[in-house]
Structure formats: structure tokens, C-alpha cells
Amino acid sequence: MSRTRPLAGLLVAMAVAHTGTRVSAIAFPWFVLATTGSATATGLVAFFELAPYVLVKALAGPWIDRVGGRVVSWSTDLVSAAAAATIPVLYALDALPLEAFLALVAVVGAARGPGDLAKEVMVPEAAERADIPLVRATGLSGTIERLASTLGPAAGAGLIALAGPIAGVAVNAVCFVLGSLVVGFALPRGMGGPAPSTARTTEDGENEAAPYLRRLAEGAAFLRRDPLLLAVVVMVAITNLLDIAFTAVLLPVWAHDSGHGAPAMGLILTVMSAGAVVGSLLASALAHRMRRRPVFFLGFLVAGAPRFLVLLLDVPMPAILVVFVVAGLGSGFLNPILSAVFFERVPPHLYGRVGSLTDAAAWAGMPLGGVLAGVAVTAVGLAPVLLVSGIAYALTTSLTGLRPEWRAMDERPVGATEGQPERSAAA
Numbered sequence: 001m002s003r004t005r006p007l008a009g010l011l012v013a014m015a016v017a018h019t020g021t022r023v024s025a026i027a028f029p030w031f032v033l034a035t036t037g038s039a040t041a042t043g044l045v046a047f048f049e050l051a052p053y054v055l056v057k058a059l060a061g062p063w064i065d066r067v068g069g070r071v072v073s074w075s076t077d078l079v080s081a082a083a084a085a086t087i088p089v090l091y092a093l094d095a096l097p098l099e100a101f102l103a104l105v106a107v108v109g110a111a112r113g114p115g116d117l118a119k120e121v122m123v124p125e126a127a128e129r130a131d132i133p134l135v136r137a138t139g140l141s142g143t144i145e146r147l148a149s150t151l152g153p154a155a156g157a158g159l160i161a162l163a164g165p166i167a168g169v170a171v172n173a174v175c176f177v178l179g180s181l182v183v184g185f186a187l188p189r190g191m192g193g194p195a196p197s198t199a200r201t202t203e204d205g206e207n208e209a210a211p212y213l214r215r216l217a218e219g220a221a222f223l224r225r226d227p228l229l230l231a232v233v234v235m236v237a238i239t240n241l242l243d244i245a246f247t248a249v250l251l252p253v254w255a256h257d258s259g260h261g262a263p264a265m266g267l268i269l270t271v272m273s274a275g276a277v278v279g280s281l282l283a284s285a286l287a288h289r290m291r292r293r294p295v296f297f298l299g300f301l302v303a304g305a306p307r308f309l310v311l312l313l314d315v316p317m318p319a320i321l322v323v324f325v326v327a328g329l330g331s332g333f334l335n336p337i338l339s340a341v342f343f344e345r346v347p348p349h350l351y352g353r354v355g356s357l358t359d360a361a362a363w364a365g366m367p368l369g370g371v372l373a374g375v376a377v378t379a380v381g382l383a384p385v386l387l388v389s390g391i392a393y394a395l396t397t398s399l400t401g402l403r404p405e406w407r408a409m410d411e412r413p414v415g416a417t418e419g420q421p422e423r424s425a426a427a
Contacts, residue, residue, distance in 0.1 A: 006191055007126040007137060013182040014119050015144045017077065020175025021112065022152020023159070024084070027168025028105055030160055031087075032098070041098060046248065048102045049109035050367040054360050057113030061356030062215035065349060069118040070192025074184040076115035081176035083107035088166045088173075108172075117359060119183070121351040122192045124343045129191070138339035139284025146280050146332060150273035219353030226345060227405035229354075232338060233361045238396045239304060241365035242389050245373035246307065250389065253382050254311045264317065271321050272307075272328040279332015293401070293409045296337050300397035302330035308390030312383055341409055 029045045064072050083104045090096035120141075127137035159168045183192070223229055247269070255265040279299075310323045346354045376385045400406070 004130050005186075006129040006188055007132070007140070009182060009186040009188075010119065010122055010126045011140060011144050012186070013073070013179045014141055015148060016175050016182065017115070017119070017179040018145050018148030019152045019155070020172045020179070022148050023156040023168050023175070024108070024172040025152070026156030027160065027165045027172065031165035031169060032101065034165055036098060044102060045105060046244075046370060047367050048106045049112075050363070052106045052110035053113040054363045054367065055113075056110040057117055057356050057363070058360030059216070059356065060114035060117060061219050061353030062212050064114060064118050064121060064352030064356070065215065066194055068193040069122040069352070070183055070187060072114055073118035073122075073192070074180040076111040076118070077176045077180035077183070079111040080108045080115065081173045081180065083111065084169055084173035084176060087169045091166055113360075114356075117352065117355055118192075120339070121355055123339065124348070124351070125191060129188070134340050134343055136284045138343070139280055139336035141339070142332065142335040143277055143280035143284060145335070146273055146276040146328075150270060150277060215353055219350055219357050222346065222350055222354055223357055228408045229342070229345060229358060231400065231403060231405050232341070233358050235396055235400050236338075236362040237365055239300070239393060240362055241369040241372075242304075242308075242393050242396075244366045244369035245389065248370035249373035249377060250308070250311075250382065250386060253377055254386075257382060260317070268321065268324050272324040272331075275325040275328020276332040277328075279329040280336060281332070282329075283333045283336040291410050292337050292341070293406055295333055296409065297397065297401045299330035299333040299337075301394075303327045303334065304397050305390040305394035308386045308393060312386050312390075337409075 028049070032041050032045055060072070087096065087101060087104050090100060123137055123141055124134060127134045130137070155171075156168045159165075159171060223233075251265055251268065254260075258264075304327075306323050307327050310320055342355065342358070343351070373385065373389075
């Protein structure tokens with residue numbers, strides 16, 4: 001068996017799943033807009049997908065630790081595929097009211113949460129099997145996500161132009177099926193099994209799984225005891241809320257009001273995603289040799305506030321594109337560093353339950369980000385909201401770095417080398 005097969009297979013599964021998700025990010029709202037003509041109904045799509053995503057992901061950690069990432073990944077991908085495939089079938093039968101569509105979108109979101117997490121928690125094992133530094137593996141997984149963010153929306157827009165939004169929904173279902181098949185059959189035997197130390201021994205010498213709530217509480221207790229992880233969650237929760245407000249409301253309103261239109265908005269997001277791909281590749285090659293804290297905060301410095309503030313200035317489009325390319329480069333370093341820090345600090349048997357809580361907390365504000373931005377723009381106009389959001393982003397990603405707990409970002413566990421964490425014998 002090729003040494004790189006575990007990591008390559010996992011990256012392929014991530015690529016397929018992320019691409020399908022990015023296609024649906026265009027197809028779902030466009031389908032509602034095309035069939036109802038209602039901007040309000042269209043705005044509900046993100047809420048109905050993200051709210052279940054966050055909630056179920058928060059609760060799925062103990063299940064992933066107990067059952068194993070592989071089983072959870074392929075099974076939840078099949079659930080997402082079934083829900084997505086039901087949409088074009090009901091549409092063809094003229095039996096798809098808005099309420100049914102939103103319910104199916106909610107099922108896709110609810111299944112995608114644990115499915116995404118299950119793939120993420122298999123990255124350390126894949127890196128160990130491939131004998132490469134963990135931060136390089138997380139850099140490659142980040143590159144896959146960035147590539148999907150670049151190619152998925154373009155593919156979705158092309159499908160909609162050629163065959164209508166329902167074709168994009170169907171492609172999303174196919175991608176979930178392919179991802180499930182890759183995880184189920186392409187990964188080596190034994191990979192992605194139950195986490196170690198998830199069972200206790202009874203008086204009779206038999207293993208008995210710990211109760212669900214106790215396992216969930218173990219994850220929460222570990223998170224509370226780690227100041228760095230808590231600091232990361234709080235900061236990323238704020239920046240995620242501001243990011244979704246920017247993408248869902250502020251950038252589209254700017255494109256409309258400035259006269260640049262939707263093509264400019266698409267070009268801006270594309271060049272930023274392309275920059276992020278390059279940043280992720282650089283992170284996979286170089287980040288394990290760098291001091292993480294300065295790279296991390298420099299990345300946030302160029303990736304955050306400048307995007308908001310440049311839209312306030314009367315500058316030509318090439319200058320705006322340069323700002324977003326640089327922002328993409330900076331953002332490409334963030335997730336690989338965060339993932340490596342997480343996997344180094346969290347014991348393997350807690351990956352699922354701690355990961356589910358950290359991800360859910362970091363995403364908690366996203367379902368409301370667009371709603372709050374829309375209300376704010378309606379109340380005071382675009383420019384003040386861009387200014388306040390940019391300042392809030394800058395303060396969040398700079399002042400927090402002065403706190404002492406962030407110094408631990410550059411610490412490596414005893415026995416870890418070149419970004420690879422120390423793993424227990426049972427892992």
C-alpha cells in the first residue's frame with residue numbers, strides 16, 4: 001500500500017464534499033430566488049442550512065469518538081445525498097413547496113456538520129500514516145477547501161447558466177455520494193476507527209461505553225481548561241460573524257450601489273480564493289518551520305479589516321483586487337495553523353467531542369451574521385457598517401494577541417517534531 005494513500009484518499013473525499021457544498025451555496029439560494037422571486041425567502045436558505053449544521057455538529061463529537069470518523073463520514077454523506085437528491089425529484093413532480101425545500105436544506109446542513117468534522121478528525125491519523133508533519137497535512141486540507149471555494153462557485157454558476165439551479169442541486173447530491181464512496185472504500189482498512197480510551201471497564205472486565213452526556217461533558221471540561229483554545233474560539237466566533245456579514249450582505253450591497261455589479265463581486269471572491277490557495281500551499285510547505293503566533297496574527301491583519309475598509313475608498317478596481325489577493329494569501333495560513341494547534345493540544349480520544357464544541361462555538365454567530373448586517377445597513381447605510389465592521393475586525397485580531405495565553409501557540413508537545421504531535425500507543 002502506498003504510504004500516501006491514507007492522506008490522498010482523505011483529501012479526495014474532502015475535495016469532492018467541499019466542491020459539492022460550494023456548488024450548493026450558489027444553487028440553493030438561486031433556486032429559491034428563481035422560483036419565488038422573494039429576496040426574503042432567499043435569505044432564509046443560509047439560516048436553515050447553517051443553524052442545524054452548527055447545532056448537530058456541537059452534539060456529534062461523542063458519537064464520532066465512539067463510532068469512528070470513517071463510519072460517520074460516509075453515512076452522513078449518504079444522508080446529505082438523499083436529502084439533496086429529493087429536491088430535484090419533488091421539483092420534477094411539481095410537489096416542492098418552499099417549506100419542503102427549506103426542510104430538506106436543513107437535513108443537508110444537519111448531516112453535513114458531523115460529516116465535515118468526521119473527515120477533519122481523521123487528518124492526524126492520515127498524516128501519521130503518511131509520515132509527514134501535521135501542519136503540512138492540515139495545510140493540504142486547507143488548500144483543498146480553498147480550491148473548492150474557488151472552483152465550486154464557478155461551477156455552480158456555470159451549471160445554473162446552462163441547465164438551471166436544479167442541476168446544481170443534483171450535482172451536489174452526486175458529490176456527496178462520491179465522497180461517501182471514497183471514504184468507505186478508498187481509505188485503507190482500519191483507518192478512521194473509534195477513538196482510543198472511549199470505554200470504561202466494568203467489574204466483569206468488559207468494556208462499556210461511557211454515557212453520551214458524560215463524554216460530551218468531558219469535551220467541554222477539556223475546552224474550559226485550555227486558555228489558548230478558548231481564546232481561539234472566542235476570536236474566531238467574532239471574525240466568522242463579520243465574515244458572513246461581509247460575504248452575504250456588505251459586498252453584494254457595495255457591488256450593487258457602486259455600479260460594479262455581480263461580475264465584480266464574483267471576481268473579488270475568486271481572486272481572494274485563489275490567493276488563499278497559494279497561502280495554504282505555502283503554509284503546508286513552510287509553516288512547520290515558522291513561529292506560529294506572528295504568522296497567525298500577520299495573516300489576520302491582512303486578511304480581515306482591509307477588505308472592509310478598501311470598499312470605503314474611491315479606488316480603481318485593480319487596487320481593490322490587489323487588497324483581496326493579499327487578504328487571500330494571509331487567510332491561507334490561518335486554518336492550517338489552527339488545525340495543527342488543535343490536534344497537538346487535544347488528546348486523540350477527545351478529537352471528536354472537543355472539535356465539535358470548538359467548531360460549533362466558532363460558527364455560532366454565522367446564521368445571524370447576514371441578518372444583523374442587513375438590519376444595520378437598512379438602518380444607517382453601508383459606509384458606517386463597513387467602517388465599524390472593519391474596526392471591530394482589526395481590534396478583535398490585534399488586541400487579543402497581547403494576552404498571555406497566545407504565547408502557547410508556539411509551544412510544541414514534548415516528543416513532537418516538525419509539527420507532528422506526540423501520539424499515544426493506542427492511537
